[in-house]
Amino acid sequence: MNDLDTFSLLLTEEGRTLLASLRDYDPSQELAVATRLRRDHDAGLVSAALGQARLRQRAVAKFGAADAHRMFFTPNGVEQSTRTSVATHRAQAFASHGVRSVADLCCGIGGDALALARAGISVLAVDRDPLTAAVARANAEALGLADLIEVRCADVTDVDTSGYDAVFVDPARRGGRGRIFDPEAYSPPLSWATSAALAAPFAALKIAPGIPHEAIPPQAEAEWISDGGDVKEAVLWFGTGVTPGAFRATVLPAGAALWAPAPLEAPPVGPVGRYLYEPDGAVIRAHLVAEIVSRCGGRLIDETIAYVTSDAPYVSPYTSAYEITDQLPFNMKKLKALLRERGVGVLTVKKRGSAVEPEEVRRKVKPSGPNAATVFLTRVSGAPTMLIGNPVARPTPPLP
Structure with a gap:
């Protein structure tokens, strides 16, 4: 069997x-x-x-x-499918541009097709693997969306998409040896997917968030999406009416989008202020840290490190904020003594630009006590540095 x-x-x-x-x-x-x-x-x-x-x-x-x-799944389908929150965000973008029909190429088990259908969009879902196509069809039926989703087992390069308002392509980015980093080694290659997108009135291509910026087609608007603080994927949009070459970082579940029409100038670098900001991963991937610096009126702590600092508080969905209490040259004995003096037993260790692992720090300082603190292992103007502080709580939104 x-x-x-x-x-x-x-x-x-x-x-x-x-x-x-x-x-x-x-x-x-x-x-x-x-x-x-x-x-x-x-x-x-x-x-x-x-x-x-x-x-x-x-x-x-x-x-x-x-x-x-x-629903029904395959092992690869669970691993590689789009989570509902991200798929819903993308489906809403299609719907907001008046799209009523989409050719979903390389549909997998149908995660995006389901979200598109729930947005009222008719979907042709295509996958060349018979089992995967059967699972996608079963999922459409299981969730009551079979009237809006046609599943076809075929090679996507053979599918005529001219009758559809939009094209969505999710190329396979894993092979027998794991993740594929070369966009031309995707299946189908990024160049083919780009050609399919340019032939459609509106299109989106799902790509790996680590794609080199120089590999992004100049006709596309690039979006990096994080959900719950984790970068999930990148999307290349075509036909949006936005300036080609624009970069965007979208932070879910807030739905906030940070945007820049072109690469930004290098931000200033200066001493650590009272507050430290850790940009969301989508902001970093989109090379929009300079936009955060501009908005908060701050500076980087090092030209190669994506930590932003300022002397005044700045509230943003694109950053996590910390109030800094201490700045030390990298020295584990001094850190241990300071934490013992403060009675810190709940220790969060973050690193950026340091080879030291957080678990090594915890093992050596042996935190003990009723208080909490966050330690940043990083560089300040090139010098290995430890910053100690505490998270700044986001203000609670007013009730409607």
């Missing part, structure tokens, strides 16, 4: 009932659970259901429990 035949077993009434019964099962008890279930069900079905139940549990972090426990 091949993988597609095995998956088909899960779509039967017996398979769906068995999967529903495994929603809260403990994977550590799998042997006992499998033994019990095989008394009443085919061994192949039991094995497939247990595997799918594990994938659903992993997928909750990306899709939420309500959807994840109705």
Whole structure:
């Protein structure tokens, strides 16, 4: 029995009932659970259901429990699919530009297609792998979106997209040896995806957030997206009406977007002030740290380090703020003595521009006491430095 035949077993009434019964099962008890279930069900079905139940549990972090426990997954699909919050943000961007139909090329298990359909957009979802296409089709049906999503098993390079308002391409960026860093080694290559995008009225290409800026097509607006503080992906937009070559950093769940039409001048560098700002990863990837410096009226602590400082407080969704109490040359004994004097037992260690690992610091200083502090291992004007401080709480938004 091949993988597609095995998956088909899960779509039967017996398979769906068995999967529903495994929603809260403990994977550590799998042997006992499998033994019990095989008394009443085919061994192949039991094995497939247990595997799918594990994938659903992993997928909750990306899709939420309500959807994840109705959907179907492959191991690669869980790993590589877009999380719902990011897919929803992108689908809303398509809808805001009047897009009513999208050719979703390299659709995977259908995460983006589902978000597009929920935004009221008709989707052609294409993937060349038969099992992946079958999973995408099952997900559209499971979430009640089959009327808006047509799934086709085909090579995306053979698909005519001329009848669609927009194109979305999510090339495969993993191979047999792991992640692929060369955009021309994507499947399909970035050059092909760019050609497909330029042929459409509106388009978006999902790419790795670490893409070199020089590899970004000049016709595109580039967006880096973080969610909950973690950079998730980058997107190249075509046909938005924004100046080509613009860079944008979007911070979710706030939905805040920092934008610059062109590369910014190098920001000033100066001494550490009362406040230190740690820009969101999307801001750093988009090379927009200089915009933060400009907005807060501050400076960098080192020309090669993405820490911003100022003497006055600055509140922004694009940064985490800290009030600095101490600045020391790198010296572990002095740090240990200072933390002991302050009674610091809850220690957060951050590093940027330092080879020392946070766990090494914790092991050597042995924090103990009722108080908390944050230590930054970094460089200030080229010199290894330790900065000690505490987070500045964001103001609570007023109630509507």
